[in-house]
Amino acid sequence: MLNMQNVTKIFRTDLVETRALSDFNLHVKEGEFVTVTGPSGSGKTTFLNIAGLLESFDDGVYDLDGENVRHLNDTQRSRLRNEKIGFIFQSFNLIPDLDLFDNVDVPLRYRGFNGSERKRRIERCLELVGLANRMKHLPAQLSGGQQQRVAIARALAGEPRFLLADEPTGNLDSKMAHSVMQLLKDINDEGTTIVMVTHDPSLAREAKRNIFVKDGKVSDVTHISASAPEPIASISASGARHV
Amino acid sequence: MFNYYLRLALLSIRRNPILSALMVAAIALGIGASMTTITVNYLMSSNPIPQKSDQLYYVQVDSWDPNEPAEEPNEPPEQLTWTDANNLYAAQKAQRQVIMATTAAVVEPPSQDAKPFNAYIRLTTNEFFPMFDVPFLYGGHWQASADKGREQVVVLSRKSNDKIFGGENSVGRSLRLAGRQFTVVGVLESWYPAPKFYDVGTGAFEEPEDLYIPFLLKEELQLPNGGNTNCWKTPEDDSFAGFLRSECINYQMWVELPEEQDKQAYLAFLNNYANEQKALGRFPRPLNNRLSDVMQWMENRQVVTDDARVMLWLSLMFLVVCLLNTVGLLLAKFSGKSAEIGLRRAIGASRQALFYQHLVETACIGLTGGIAGLALAYLGLLGIGSLYGSFADNLSSLDINMVLLALLLSLISSIAAGLYPTWRACSIAPASQLKSQ
Numbered sequence: 060m061l062n063m064q065n066v067t068k069i070f071r072t073d074l075v076e077t078r079a080l081s082d083f084n085l086h087v088k089e090g091e092f093v094t095v096t097g098p099s100g101s102g103k104t105t106f107l108n109i110a111g112l113l114e115s116f117d118d119g120v121y122d123l124d125g126e127n128v129r130h131l132n133d134t135q136r137s138r139l140r141n142e143k144i145g146f147i148f149q150s151f152n153l154i155p156d157l158d159l160f161d162n163v164d165v166p167l168r169y170r171g172f173n174g175s176e177r178k179r180r181i182e183r184c185l186e187l188v189g190l191a192n193r194m195k196h197l198p199a200q201l202s203g204g205q206q207q208r209v210a211i212a213r214a215l216a217g218e219p220r221f222l223l224a225d226e227p228t229g230n231l232d233s234k235m236a237h238s239v240m241q242l243l244k245d246i247n248d249e250g251t252t253i254v255m256v257t258h259d260p261s262l263a264r265e266a267k268r269n270i271f272v273k274d275g276k277v278s279d280v281t282h283i284s285a286s287a288p289e290p291i292a293s294i295s296a297s298g299a300r301h302v
Numbered sequence: 303m304f305n306y307y308l309r310l311a312l313l314s315i316r317r318n319p320i321l322s323a324l325m326v327a328a329i330a331l332g333i334g335a336s337m338t339t340i341t342v343n344y345l346m347s348s349n350p351i352p353q354k355s356d357q358l359y360y361v362q363v364d365s366w367d368p369n370e371p372a373e374e375p376n377e378p379p380e381q382l383t384w385t386d387a388n389n390l391y392a393a394q395k396a397q398r399q400v401i402m403a404t405t406a407a408v409v410e411p412p413s414q415d416a417k418p419f420n421a422y423i424r425l426t427t428n429e430f431f432p433m434f435d436v437p438f439l440y441g442g443h444w445q446a447s448a449d450k451g452r453e454q455v456v457v458l459s460r461k462s463n464d465k466i467f468g469g470e471n472s473v474g475r476s477l478r479l480a481g482r483q484f485t486v487v488g489v490l491e492s493w494y495p496a497p498k499f500y501d502v503g504t505g506a507f508e509e510p511e512d513l514y515i516p517f518l519l520k521e522e523l524q525l526p527n528g529g530n531t532n533c534w535k536t537p538e539d540d541s542f543a544g545f546l547r548s549e550c551i552n553y554q555m556w557v558e559l560p561e562e563q564d565k566q567a568y569l570a571f572l573n574n575y576a577n578e579q580k581a582l583g584r585f586p587r588p589l590n591n592r593l594s595d596v597m598q599w600m601e602n603r604q605v606v607t608d609d610a611r612v613m614l615w616l617s618l619m620f621l622v623v624c625l626l627n628t629v630g631l632l633l634a635k636f637s638g639k640s641a642e643i644g645l646r647r648a649i650g651a652s653r654q655a656l657f658y659q660h661l662v663e664t665a666c667i668g669l670t671g672g673i674a675g676l677a678l679a680y681l682g683l684l685g686i687g688s689l690y691g692s693f694a695d696n697l698s699s700l701d702i703n704m705v706l707l708a709l710l711l712s713l714i715s716s717i718a719a720g721l722y723p724t725w726r727a728c729s730i731a732p733a734s735q736l737k738s739q
């Protein structure tokens with residue numbers, strides 16, 4: 060599904076060069092739920108943005124769904140983002156003067172679905188996150204957890220194969236965080252591949268696999284099974300690829 | 303998708319009502335000012351009789367002072383003397399010709415209720431009406447015999463027929479004018495040539511006269527001079543006849559010459575005439591006779607006044623200033639939307655889609671500004687009408703052109719103003735705006 064080899068990303072400003080990712084290697088299989096942890100500034104968001112085609116990279120190979128994305132133009136990237144990828148952000152990034160229905164509608168508009176198809180999808184997704192009865196509310200009328208649910212509904216509306224979440228629970232209390240996590244797990248059970256960045260170790264443990272990023276590299280991979288919540292394997296930085 | 307963009311545009315305009323109102327106001331002011339001056343210039347420079355403007359010629363012969371030209375650098379006098387007007391008319395060398403002047407006299411309506419009033423009168427010859435394609439509502443023009451016989455016949459403008467006869471067909475009825483009994487032979491349709499090309503000397507944008515009567519009645523009834531009178535030599539005696547015999551100019555002449563060769567022949571005739579007059583001791587200046595077609599004559603008389611031109615350029619510069627203002631406001635507005643733009647980019651909007659979205663938004667603001675600008679331009683024209691004459695009343699045939707032009711201008715200029723801010727907004731990198739805010 061997602062395959063990164065020696066991906067390197069350098070941020071250049073007038074004064075400094077920051078190697079946000081250096082020789083980053085990762086393979087995510089279809090249907091996986093991977094959490095990404097690591098210290099602040101280690102490159103997690105950078106990785107996620109590159110994975111989601113929001114940002115370009117300087118070196119290395121990135122295949123998404125078997126397609127090398129290095130040389131896609133803006134329109135092609137936009138289309139891929141729109142069709143294959145769903146995003147969930149830490150700050151929910153809802154459009155404040157659109158109601159829930161219209162917020163979830165945004166990605167569908169660019170997809171070119173007709174009115175009834177859009178309506179069907181929006182209602183289904185809002186139903187899924189338990190907000191079907193608040194369709195006409197504005198984001199400001201909802202709690203933080205509810206807003207994040209709307210963001211999740213928006214990410215799901217396009218029925219993406221691949222869901223990227225950057226600290227989706229960062230702004231939520233732990234109870235809300237766990238319920239959002241549960242929602243993501245349910246979505247993953249339906250077959251959607253999920254990569255989620257989090258700072259919360261307890262949430263990280265709920266996924267199938269956790270990778271630990273440090274200094275722009277994958278430094279540790281933990282496989283988690285339902286029966287064995289403890290780390291079972293460690294892989295060296297260069298050997299992050301696994302089967 | 304257009305409907306979606308339109309809805310987003312309206313939402314966005316509502317989100318920043320003050321900023322949006324400022325932009326609309328800036329565009330409206332710029333459009334209002336420039337549409338006012340464009341209309342004035344357009345009207346001033348429009349061809350009042352396009353179907354034959356190149357066949358009608360204004361006649362000038364140089365009867366002026368040997369020591370200085372009538373107008374610098376070496377222009378023949380603007381009008382003719384009584385003598386020359388009558389001689390040239392009597393020669394009948396053109397297909398059609400008309401001599402004329404203005405005067406004023408008191409009209410006494412036949413009905414007891416209507417009060418006497420002072421009317422502006424055009425003294426003219428009968429071919430005035432067919433030459434200038436003047437439309438008649440009732441009756442028609444008088445015959446050449448009436449000119450020769452100095453008959454007391456009158457053609458009324460529609461407005462004065464409404465005033466004197468309550469709009470009825472008054473052909474055959476009589477009214478008192480300058481103390482004499484006149485018979486109505488015709489009533490004109492509403493007729494407002496702009497500019498009033500056949501005589502711009504009394505104001506190129508004034509209304510046509512109230513009444514039309516045969517030219518020679520000037521002498522017969524000793525009617526006063528209207529318009530501009532200029533003399534390079536004082537009349538020999540101060541009697542009315544003395545004035546008519548003098549070198550004072552107060553009369554206009556137009557001729558209709560369908561072909562170029564007619565024009566050449568007529569010019570030769572004028573030169574011939576001038577030489578004859580020289581032999582009689584008149585026309586002390588070198589030969590300097592002239593035929594100007596309608597548009598040449600408008601140009602010569604500077605119907606489009608210099609201040610109207612200057613105003614046009616000033617107002618266009620003002621429009622540019624307003625647009626630069628709009629550019630600034632749009633930059634502010636769109637930078638306030640960068641989070642939304644980044645988000646839309648992240649969830650699949652292409653740069654192109656966002657570009658269209660914001661173009662629709664600018665176009666909405668531009669059109670609103672354009673409509674408001676039209677209202678301002680209308681007010682501006684009313685104001686200017688009092689300056690240049692009664693344009694605003696007679697605008698009807700120009701309305702739609704001007705409205706379309708104003709809307710087009712506002713659309714084009716607002717989109718031009720919107721291009722840079724829109725382009726900047728759309729080149730926001732999708733990721734940059736999504737960090738926690």
Ligand SMILES: Nc1ncnc2c1ncn2[C@@H]1O[C@H](COP(=O)(O)OP(=O)(O)OP(=O)(O)O)[C@@H](O)[C@H]1O
Nearest residue numbers: 070071077078079098099100101102103104105106
């Ligand atoms: N646009 C940018 N320009 C310059 N440097 C950047 C930019 N974005 C990120 N960086 C740098 O790249 C490195 C990785 O940043 P990144 O945001 O990926 O960290 P992170 O792991 O997501 O941290 P956090 O846990 O705090 O969110 C940091 O050193 C950061 O300063």
Ligand SMILES: [Mg+2]
Nearest residue numbers: 103104105225
């Ligand atoms: Mg981060």
